[in-house]
Amino acid sequence: MDGSVRSSFTDITRRKDPPATSTDPEAMPEALSPRRVRRRLLQVAVVVAVVVLLVVLGPGLGTLRTRFAQASPGWVVAAVGFEVLSALAYVVIFRAVFCPRMSWRMSYQIGMSEQGANSVLSVSGAGGLALGAWALRRGGVSAEHIGRRTVAFFLLTSLANVAGVIIFALLYLAGILQGDRNPALTYAFGAASIAATVVVLTLPAVLSRRAVTDPLPPGAGRVRRTLRFARNSLAHGVGDAVDLLRQRSVGVLLGSTGVMVFDLAVLAAAFAAVGYSPPVGILVLGYLIGQLGGNLPIPGGLGGVDLGLIGVFALYHQPLAASAAAVLIYHAISLWVPGLLGSIAFVQLRNTLRRETKPASVCMPLADPIEVVREPVAAG
Numbered sequence: 031m032d033g034s035v036r037s038s039f040t041d042i043t044r045r046k047d048p049p050a051t052s053t054d055p056e057a058m059p060e061a062l063s064p065r066r067v068r069r070r071l072l073q074v075a076v077v078v079a080v081v082v083l084l085v086v087l088g089p090g091l092g093t094l095r096t097r098f099a100q101a102s103p104g105w106v107v108a109a110v111g112f113e114v115l116s117a118l119a120y121v122v123i124f125r126a127v128f129c130p131r132m133s134w135r136m137s138y139q140i141g142m143s144e145q146g147a148n149s150v151l152s153v154s155g156a157g158g159l160a161l162g163a164w165a166l167r168r169g170g171v172s173a174e175h176i177g178r179r180t181v182a183f184f185l186l187t188s189l190a191n192v193a194g195v196i197i198f199a200l201l202y203l204a205g206i207l208q209g210d211r212n213p214a215l216t217y218a219f220g221a222a223s224i225a226a227t228v229v230v231l232t233l234p235a236v237l238s239r240r241a242v243t244d245p246l247p248p249g250a251g252r253v254r255r256t257l258r259f260a261r262n263s264l265a266h267g268v269g270d271a272v273d274l275l276r277q278r279s280v281g282v283l284l285g286s287t288g289v290m291v292f293d294l295a296v297l298a299a300a301f302a303a304v305g306y307s308p309p310v311g312i313l314v315l316g317y318l319i320g321q322l323g324g325n326l327p328i329p330g331g332l333g334g335v336d337l338g339l340i341g342v343f344a345l346y347h348q349p350l351a352a353s354a355a356a357v358l359i360y361h362a363i364s365l366w367v368p369g370l371l372g373s374i375a376f377v378q379l380r381n382t383l384r385r386e387t388k389p390a391s392v393c394m395p396l397a398d399p400i401e402v403v404r405e406p407v408a409a410g
Contacts, residue, residue, distance in 0.1 A: 081336075085358070097304040097355035105303035106359065109296045113367040116292035117145055120187070123285020127183045127274065128166065128176075129393035130281065136389055139379035140165045146372015149365050159184070161376075168383050169390025177259060181267020182274065185230065186282055189275075190290035195223040195318050198311055207311040211347040219319050233268045293364060297339075300359040306352035308343070316343045320357075336361055 085091060085098070121141035125132055143165065144158030163176050199220025201207040210216055274282050294317050301307055308316065320339030336357055343353040382389060 081358070093351040094354055097351055098359075100305065101303045101355070101359065102305075105299045106363075109299035109303065109359065109363050110367060112292045112295040112299060113363050114371075116289050116296065116364075117142060117368050117371060119285050119288025119292060120145055121285075122281050123187060123289065124162070124183065126279050126281025126285055127186060127270075128162075128179050129171070129390065132390055132393055136169070136382065139375045139382060142368070142372050142375035143379050144372070145368035146370075146376055149369035149372060165379055165383065166390055166393075168388075169393075170388025171390050171393050173259075174262070175393070177263030178266035178270055181263050182271040185268065185271040186274065186286050187289060190286045191318050191321065192223045192227060194290065194314060195219050196227075198314050198318075199223075202311060209309050209311070211312065212345050215319070215342075215345055216315055219315075230268060231272070234265050234272075296363055297356065297360045300356040300363070301352065303359060304352050304355040306349060306356070308346075308348050312343075312346045312348065316346055316348070 085094060121138050124141035124144070125134070125137035129137075140162050144162045146158075147161045148158040159180055163180060166176050167173065198207070199216050202210045202213070202216055203220075294314065297317050298307070298313060301313070307313075316339065320342035321335065322338055339357045339360075340350070340354050343357075344350060
């Protein structure tokens, strides 16, 4: 493990926060506790060590080792630069969704800290979202606003990926792009992406205003209150995401697109570094479909992302050794760059929250309240 990343996270884990309790909504959640972070760091280190040993000593991997040995340093440096740009684009969309009036300093500290948490914690970004919610709550933002905007943020950061699958599947279907080596895979995921989009867009109608806002009876239990909060956040969050798109928010559009495009550029540069470049359509679809492996509950997506990407490129009949080498270079960069920047940002964020009283309170109330859950229109 890189010494600078280790020392930064060590500083984080040695600082004590009060344990999370039901009476302290601003306490750091258990998922972000020093004990949990140390355990995740150990798991990441073990998995990285195993991967390195397999690559260095594994039989039958001579071609892969040759690819690594001959990798172009210039393209690797370019890949690092693209990953930095992707991380900064994440900060842009974070600020645009949660609070355009928040200072760029605070937005950077929270947004980059989320990405650092995603590099260590598991479950497809849930750790980063939990950290962001904690920081915003400590900063003075209401739980209701955080809940609905977290849903909107998740949908909007997924937008470019889903749209990319649909667009490139249609380009192949229309014959504009040629050479699809696995049409069944392309069209299956294109159709699934369209279906998922339709389902998400119908949620506000399904979770009608009446169902969400009816008062709970006296003495309602914690589980029932939690389910109500989740349903309310989902209904309003989907509507918030749609309205932000209708408003053509520059931060949302540039941020969502930038996160995906620059991260994809990291993979393209990694392929160029090992001396092979897939066709653009295969590169994009292989990246977008293969990223689903990151949804496995594995720290940093180690193994899941790698096997997902390599497996999809194999299904598209791309050279196995070149694909494996490029994916491992890509994942090392996409793991450690946000991990390093995020760990530093988290230390800065902790200092900000200690030094300033509710630094994010400028976000409350919303400058431009958005009505998002509307009464369904009766048919006929």
